[in-house]
Amino acid sequence: MATTTDPVPGAGTRTGKGLADTFIPADPESGTGRFPLRTTLMGVVGSVLVLIASFGAAGVLVHDPVLSQGPLSWIRYGHGKVLMTGLLYVGFGLVVWAWVRLGRHVLAGRVGARPVVIAALSWMAPLLVAPPLFTRDVFSYLGQGAQLLHGLDPYAYGPAALDTLPTVVENVHPLWQTTPAPYGPLFLWISQHIVGATGENVIAGVIVTRLVLLVGLAAVLWALPKLVRKLGGNLAVTMWLAVASPMMVIHLVGGPHNDLLMLGFLAVGVLLALDRKHALAVGLVTVGMLIKPTAAIALPFLVWIWANHLPAERSLCRRFVAAVTPALGIFGAVFVAGTWASLGSFNLGWFAGLSAPQIIVNWLNFPSGVGEAVHTLVKTIVDVPPGPFVDVARGLGWLALAAIAVRQWWLARHGDDNTTIFRMGIALLTVAIFAPPTLPWYLTWGFVVLALFRWKRTHLAAVVGISVFLVLVYYPTGEQSLYHWWFIVGVVAASLYAAASLLKPDPLGLVAAWRRPDVRRPELPLSSPTSRSSR
Incomplete structure (x- = not known):
């Protein structure tokens, strides 16, 4: 490859690598x-x-x-x-x-x-x-909060069972009208108090929910600079990738989605773990789990950070036991206290509620997509229902997810803080892709963590394309567009163009062609030069 120079400040002059193959400097x-x-x-x-x-x-x-x-x-x-x-x-x-x-x-x-x-x-x-933009989930938040407000268990019934506050209930998406809540008890407690303050004014309920979730954004903005300094990333790139992207602006804020609040607790918890405040870190991430259960994926990795911060002369096994024992105690105490305080009882019905979103079946979830693809091929020969194919593919997907997540956790046992946090981000991203369903904003779980590290330009371009795609695969109304194939072709084209535009402005030359002056050769005069000069 031809020798090039990387012009990014802090990188110096590099030879032997193309611009698109160099890492963004840790500056x-x-x-x-x-x-x-x-x-x-x-x-x-x-x-x-x-x-x-x-x-x-x-x-x-x-x-x-x-x-x-x-x-x-x-x-x-x-x-x-x-x-x-x-x-x-x-x-x-x-x-x-x-x-x-x-x-x-x-x-x-x-x-x-x-x-x-x-x-x-x-x-x-x-x-x-x-x-709400590209989703209607916030109406489910309000409906489930209304259930709790009026004494109806949201883990046993869907919002349709609520007789009061009909204006709130009628706006819940039909898919979630009769399904139990899949969210943590602390978030339902927050939703309960939002509905208690806004009543049947759903517009106010949506706005207040957004404002409450901005606490998570504030926590992310506070933690990311400190995390980048510890992990060696580039702060400007991190903020551009984690905060300014359409995934954050359109999905998490414009949605809005409670993932934002969970990510705030997760980011601060990881920072505290790196600062050796391990007990507080485990407690905060457990609180994040009481918002959205996904945060639980990070807890085993925090145990390795705790163990690796203990004196190195002790064996790994002894350090692990010394870390996991208090971590389990703190987790249990916060989990029980948080659940009891939120619901008024130790109600574990939310674990059953976690299965509710699995009724969503589409190819955005990798195992479900494989199952549907196999069914499509088989159906050309014999008419069979798609259910068994999707179920088998999802079962295999769960096995693959468990294998990948456990492997990432095990490989982090001897790692430094950077390695452990990086593998945590991989595990979170794997859960979003392999655990059904895969909803577009779920990928922010891994993106926010992985944004802390150094990136290649080509990888950043790929994230641009993925981010645009993950917004557009749902219509602004919140309905999916995944099976409207001509629309998806346009979405893919727009996503690829956005990705290419990061590395090269106007990659197809569209603007340049529009602005290019007329450089056509002038027509030759009818008379010859000799005859002109003789005049």
């Missing part, structure tokens, strides 16, 4: 301090367009007290809704374009972490008052 303070004003404003304009269009095209209320009967009711139906949907995609495209431009600034060392965070927050701000 958490990189950037000249310039503020990317035009790029930030582009994202703000896009976010405002998403906000405006969301009132007709996103997860709107069944009976909207503001728009249903007013002069703007047309945006919720027919051609008006189509227009708003198109406008929302235009706004989303501007947000993605701004994010990719911001990424190019970061990779070139023109901006540091602070401008990235300011840009991300400015893109999030308009969405705080928008209807």
Whole structure:
């Protein structure tokens, strides 16, 4: 390969490697301090367009007290809704374009972490008052909180069993009307108090839920710089990847999703573990588990960090026992106390509720997709139902998940802090991909942790494409588009173009062709040069 120079500050001159193959340098303070004003404003304009269009095209209320009967009711139906949907995609495209431009600034060392965070927050701000984007999960949060508020066990019944607060219940997606809650008791307690404050005002309930979940974002923003300094990543890249991406802006904030609050507890817990405050770290991550059970994946890795911080002259087995014993005690105490305080009893029904989301079957979950693909092939020969194929594939997927997660945990036993946290991120990402269902925002579990480390440019470009894809595979209303194949072809094309744009502006030369001046040779004159000169 031809010799090239890596122009990123802090990397120096590198030979023998192409620009796309070099790692981004571990320079958490990189950037000249310039503020990317035009790029930030582009994202703000896009976010405002998403906000405006969301009132007709996103997860709107069944009976909207503001728009249903007013002069703007047309945006919720027919051609008006189509227009708003198109406008929302235009706004989303501007947000993605701004994010990719911001990424190019970061990779070139023109901006540091602070401008990235300011840009991300400015893109999030308009969405705080928008209807739910690309999901309707927040209505389930409110419905389950209403159940708890009125004495109905959300782990035994779905929101449809609630007779009171019909305005809240009617907006829950039909799929979740009769299914028990899959969330931790602490989050249901939070939802209960949100509904207690907002009552049947669902619009206020959505906005207050977003504001509460921003506590998780604040925790992430506080912990990431300290984690990057400990783990050797690049802070500007980390903030661009974990905070400014469409996965955070559109999914976790625009959604909104309680994964954001869980990630806040997880990030702070990991930081405390690296600071050797192990008891507090285990306690906080257990609290995160009481928000969303996924945080439990991190706890075994925290035990290895604890064990590896103990005196090295002791054997690994003795250090493990010395770490896991108090960790189990702290976990048990926080788990029991948190469950009792949230529900008023030691109700473990939420473990059964974890199976509820598995009724979602689509190819975004890798094992489910394999099962559906095999069924499609077999069905060309004999007409058989898809259920057995999906069930078998999911069973094998669970085995693969267990093998990968246990292997990552076991390989971390002799590792330093960097290795252990990296393998934790891999385990979280594996759970999101292999455990049914795979919903797009689930991949933020691993992305936020893995963003702490050094990345190759080509890998960052892949994350850009994946992030755009994971937003667009659901419609703004929250319904999936995974089996509308021509739409998916367009989604894949848009995702690939966004990925390529990180490494090369205008990769297809579309803008350049539009701006290129007319360089065609002028037509030859009818008369010869000799005859012209003789005149």
